[in-house]
Amino acid sequence: MNNPNIVIIGAGYGGIMTAVKLQKSLNVNEANITLVNKHSYHYQTTWLHENAAGTLHHDRTRMQINDLIDTSKINFVQDTVTKVQPDDKKVLLENGELSYDYLVVGLGFEAATFGIQGLKENAFTISSINSARLIRQHIEYNFAKYNNEADKKEERLNLVVGGAGFTGIEFVGELANRVPELCKEYDVPREKVRIINVEAAPTALPGFDPELVEYAMNSLEARGVEFKIGAMIKEVTEDKLIFEKDEKREEISTNTVVWAAGVQGNSLIVDAGFETNRGRIPVRGDLRAPNYDDVFVVGDCALIMNEETERPYPPTAQIAIQQAEHTAENLKKLVQGNNHLESFTPEIQGTVASLGHNDAIGVVFDDKKLFGWSASAMKKLIDNRYLLKLGGIGLVLKKGKLNFFK
Amino acid sequence: MNNPNIVIIGAGYGGIMTAVKLQKSLNVNEANITLVNKHSYHYQTTWLHENAAGTLHHDRTRMQINDLIDTSKINFVQDTVTKVQPDDKKVLLENGELSYDYLVVGLGFEAATFGIQGLKENAFTISSINSARLIRQHIEYNFAKYNNEADKKEERLNLVVGGAGFTGIEFVGELANRVPELCKEYDVPREKVRIINVEAAPTALPGFDPELVEYAMNSLEARGVEFKIGAMIKEVTEDKLIFEKDEKREEISTNTVVWAAGVQGNSLIVDAGFETNRGRIPVRGDLRAPNYDDVFVVGDCALIMNEETERPYPPTAQIAIQQAEHTAENLKKLVQGNNHLESFTPEIQGTVASLGHNDAIGVVFDDKKLFGWSASAMKKLIDNRYLLKLGGIGLVLKKGKLNFFK
Numbered sequence: 001m002n003n004p005n006i007v008i009i010g011a012g013y014g015g016i017m018t019a020v021k022l023q024k025s026l027n028v029n030e031a032n033i034t035l036v037n038k039h040s041y042h043y044q045t046t047w048l049h050e051n052a053a054g055t056l057h058h059d060r061t062r063m064q065i066n067d068l069i070d071t072s073k074i075n076f077v078q079d080t081v082t083k084v085q086p087d088d089k090k091v092l093l094e095n096g097e098l099s100y101d102y103l104v105v106g107l108g109f110e111a112a113t114f115g116i117q118g119l120k121e122n123a124f125t126i127s128s129i130n131s132a133r134l135i136r137q138h139i140e141y142n143f144a145k146y147n148n149e150a151d152k153k154e155e156r157l158n159l160v161v162g163g164a165g166f167t168g169i170e171f172v173g174e175l176a177n178r179v180p181e182l183c184k185e186y187d188v189p190r191e192k193v194r195i196i197n198v199e200a201a202p203t204a205l206p207g208f209d210p211e212l213v214e215y216a217m218n219s220l221e222a223r224g225v226e227f228k229i230g231a232m233i234k235e236v237t238e239d240k241l242i243f244e245k246d247e248k249r250e251e252i253s254t255n256t257v258v259w260a261a262g263v264q265g266n267s268l269i270v271d272a273g274f275e276t277n278r279g280r281i282p283v284r285g286d287l288r289a290p291n292y293d294d295v296f297v298v299g300d301c302a303l304i305m306n307e308e309t310e311r312p313y314p315p316t317a318q319i320a321i322q323q324a325e326h327t328a329e330n331l332k333k334l335v336q337g338n339n340h341l342e343s344f345t346p347e348i349q350g351t352v353a354s355l356g357h358n359d360a361i362g363v364v365f366d367d368k369k370l371f372g373w374s375a376s377a378m379k380k381l382i383d384n385r386y387l388l389k390l391g392g393i394g395l396v397l398k399k400g401k402l403n404f405f406k
Numbered sequence: 407m408n409n410p411n412i413v414i415i416g417a418g419y420g421g422i423m424t425a426v427k428l429q430k431s432l433n434v435n436e437a438n439i440t441l442v443n444k445h446s447y448h449y450q451t452t453w454l455h456e457n458a459a460g461t462l463h464h465d466r467t468r469m470q471i472n473d474l475i476d477t478s479k480i481n482f483v484q485d486t487v488t489k490v491q492p493d494d495k496k497v498l499l500e501n502g503e504l505s506y507d508y509l510v511v512g513l514g515f516e517a518a519t520f521g522i523q524g525l526k527e528n529a530f531t532i533s534s535i536n537s538a539r540l541i542r543q544h545i546e547y548n549f550a551k552y553n554n555e556a557d558k559k560e561e562r563l564n565l566v567v568g569g570a571g572f573t574g575i576e577f578v579g580e581l582a583n584r585v586p587e588l589c590k591e592y593d594v595p596r597e598k599v600r601i602i603n604v605e606a607a608p609t610a611l612p613g614f615d616p617e618l619v620e621y622a623m624n625s626l627e628a629r630g631v632e633f634k635i636g637a638m639i640k641e642v643t644e645d646k647l648i649f650e651k652d653e654k655r656e657e658i659s660t661n662t663v664v665w666a667a668g669v670q671g672n673s674l675i676v677d678a679g680f681e682t683n684r685g686r687i688p689v690r691g692d693l694r695a696p697n698y699d700d701v702f703v704v705g706d707c708a709l710i711m712n713e714e715t716e717r718p719y720p721p722t723a724q725i726a727i728q729q730a731e732h733t734a735e736n737l738k739k740l741v742q743g744n745n746h747l748e749s750f751t752p753e754i755q756g757t758v759a760s761l762g763h764n765d766a767i768g769v770v771f772d773d774k775k776l777f778g779w780s781a782s783a784m785k786k787l788i789d790n791r792y793l794l795k796l797g798g799i800g801l802v803l804k805k806g807k808l809n810f811f812k
């Protein structure tokens with residue numbers, strides 16, 4: 001009769017998928033499961049750049065958690081975790097406190113600003129529904145303001161994105177589609193607006209196949225994106241960004257800097273006293289935290305090594321989902337008295353970066369390169385597959401990307 | 407062969423209607439007609455409060471001037487008037503200069519701020535497409551921001567409207583409809599948002615029938631509007647408004663003050679050296695400016711007296727349109743060599759103030775009072791009638807308010 005308490009914190013890809021899988025594989029009388037999340041909804045982080053640009057409404061990206069889980073099997077607590085105390089087996093919430101026998105940490109990522117001056121105060125990040133919606137409104141407000149001021153400030157129309165990695169490129173792709181619409185809505189001549197992508201590495205999309213990188217840059221430049229590659233951001237102020245390139249300092253006047261160049265694990269895991277490496281927990285093979293047999297870590301809070309390259313896997317939704325499924329399996333074993341946990345190895349099915357509607361680049365099935373429409377269709381398939389796993393065909397029909405031609 | 411030059415400045419109700427009427431009644435070889443306007447479009451000022459609240463898109467309110475006039479008969483110059491020089495019969499533009507034989511001044515109104523401290527710098531006004539769109543975006547931005555800040559600032563959600571006259575009441579009516587939508591879009595609890603209407607006079611809608619005033623206030627209060635009546639605004643800062651009521655000072659923390667409590671004629675008419683009375687030109691019976699036989703004034707730049715009450719008529723679109731039609735008639739006479747101009751008397755057909763979708767109050771046919779849906783339908787009929795006069799049934803179908811049930 002002594003049911004173990006399983007507490008899952010964070011309902012991102014990792015947390016919600018762990019909950020949904022456990023709900024299917026465990027009986028009600030085998031464990032008490034509690035899912036904690038800041039908001040009443042789960043959102044697809046991988047779509048937030050579209051909400052931020054304004055090309056997709058945020059209600060398409062989020063879904064009520066009560067619609068995804070069976071609340072007769074899982075308790076849902078809408079609250080914010082303020083501290084994890086693994087030695088006491090406790091999780092402190094803004095309005096309460098939970099004890100656990102097993103904890104699943106799925107608190108996701110936060111921006112890493114690498115101490116760049118003024119970045120934290122003056123740049124936006126794409127990290128939640130709230131922050132994405134704010135970016136959309138900030139840009140629109142500045143377009144509206146531009147036309148209503150006598151002394152027109154060009155910093156309102158210079159949109160700067162820090163980082164040409166996966167997220168940065170996906171975001172400028174959406175902006176490139178959005179800007180002509182914004183110009184129409186706010187009577188701003190297109191040629192006054194700049195979309196500038198600043199990247200410190202010697203190439204955009206470091207790690208991607210050069211042919212794909214070239215395709216992406218050509219596609220984006222053709223739609224008016226300017227790249228500053230090999231350019232180190234030095235400082236961000238209220239109305240400008242300063243970078244250094246070829247040992248020269250340059251300035252861009254802007255009040256819209258969106259930082260998409262670095263993430264780290266949620267800082268609550270450092271505060272909790274877990275061992276961390278670049279803000280993430282270097283989990284053991286079975287995804288448990290070092291020294292804590294009752295703490296599993298999924299998603300962006302976990303650091304796992306790629307044995308082949310001897311480098312950490314970049315954190316992705318894909319891996320978070322697989323880790324969640326794996327953790328649900330291992331938890332089922334523990335609850336049912338079996339202590340032989342399985343070790344986790346990600347199966348990278350492919351990586352596809354969107355460049356805006358109907359355009360994308362990617363690698364799938366190990367080494368097949370995709371461009372343009374076929375890559376974009378593949379991206380939509382991947383997203384729909386996640387929704388299918390999470391909530392069945394009903395959820396795909398409600399929130400899926402079903403129009404492959406738009 | 408010496409065709410007179412007729413120059414019309416401003417394409418508001420007064421200016422555009424003068425142009426359209428002249429185009430119908432004069433032959434091409436009788437006069438050279440030039441219409442000057444700041445923007446490429448004409449807008450219906452009487453709908454701007456809906457654009458500002460976000461209940462109607464601004465593209466419904468404006469129409470391209472080239473679609474309204476026959477450009478083989480009328481020259482359209484998109485430019486801003488910087489000075490009128492009646493003694494030289496000249497109009498200076500930002501990018502040029504025009505000479506006239508007859509001038510029609512239709513430059514409309516601007517906000518009168520009565521020297522209230524900080525009002526000019528910190529309050530918004532509903533006076534053009536640009537300014538209305540900015541209010542819409544400002545409010546949305548603050549709702550978005552509220553949810554993304556740790557230390558939530560209540561001034562973002564306190565919407566204050568200065569003035570409970572015609573415009574102020576119409577605007578709070580739209581806000582009352584809009585706020586629940588905004589709360590949904592930005593995940594803000596409705597009870598956190600305040601809509602506050604501050605009026606110095608001892609009643610809302612001064613000059614209206616008390617029964618109508620009561621109906622209006624009840625309808626608005628039922629939808630969450632708070633009234634501060636007999637409250638003098640003393641100062642507006644970036645984040646608060648200070649008023650005095652019953653000899654006590656009170657403060658409302660807000661960064662959204664929309665000033666709807668006073669208008670005067672375009673300040674260019676004072677700069678031009680015309681005789682003015684509270685910023686408007688006290689025109690002669692035939693709508694010509696004192697001392698200038700070649701200058702007609704229509705709309706909010708003109709001051710005309712109501713002989714019965716011995717007070718000036720409040721400036722309205724209704725009067726501006728009638729003055730325009732009258733002026734076109736008189737100009738036709740002058741061009742055709744007849745110097746006996748007709749005197750103008752407005753025919754007030756009715757006054758209807760909207761309180762939001764489907765609700766309104768008004769007086770029509772001299773003394774018939776209307777409430778609710780019937781008043782709202784009457785208001786739409788009046789607006790459609792204007793569009794019919796301006797551009798025929800095609801324009802009514804394109805821009806009219808055809809849905810009487812919504």
Ligand SMILES: Cc1cc2nc3c(=O)[nH]c(=O)nc-3n(C[C@H](O)[C@H](O)[C@H](O)COP(=O)(O)OP(=O)(O)OC[C@H]3O[C@@H](n4cnc5c(N)ncnc54)[C@H](O)[C@@H]3O)c2cc1C
Binds near residue numbers: 011043106353
């Ligand atoms: C714009 C963008 C595009 C991306 N595109 C892709 C892509 O195409 N493919 C891909 O595989 N990956 C992509 N990624 C990466 C991917 O989104 C992340 O790897 C993934 O979201 C990590 O999942 P997670 O479950 O760890 O955390 P998240 O999805 O970030 O979820 C964390 C959850 O925890 C909640 N939470 C956080 N703190 C607290 C707290 N204190 N209390 C309670 N709840 C809390 C949050 O509200 C959230 O619901 C993209 C990332 C971004 C930003």
Ligand SMILES: Cc1cc2nc3c(=O)[nH]c(=O)nc-3n(C[C@H](O)[C@H](O)[C@H](O)COP(=O)(O)OP(=O)(O)OC[C@H]3O[C@@H](n4cnc5c(N)ncnc54)[C@H](O)[C@@H]3O)c2cc1C
Binds near residue numbers: 416420486
């Ligand atoms: C929110 C609101 C609601 C209202 N509701 C009603 C109502 O229901 N019924 C009613 O009868 N009245 C109403 N009024 C009053 C009515 O709108 C005005 O009386 C009317 O607009 C005056 O018309 P106008 O032609 O003088 O000027 P406007 O309509 O103001 O037009 C002036 C034109 O001149 C142009 N212009 C200005 N300066 C320059 C320049 N320097 N160079 C070139 N062009 C310039 C402007 O762009 C504009 O197109 C309302 C007013 C407001 C603000």
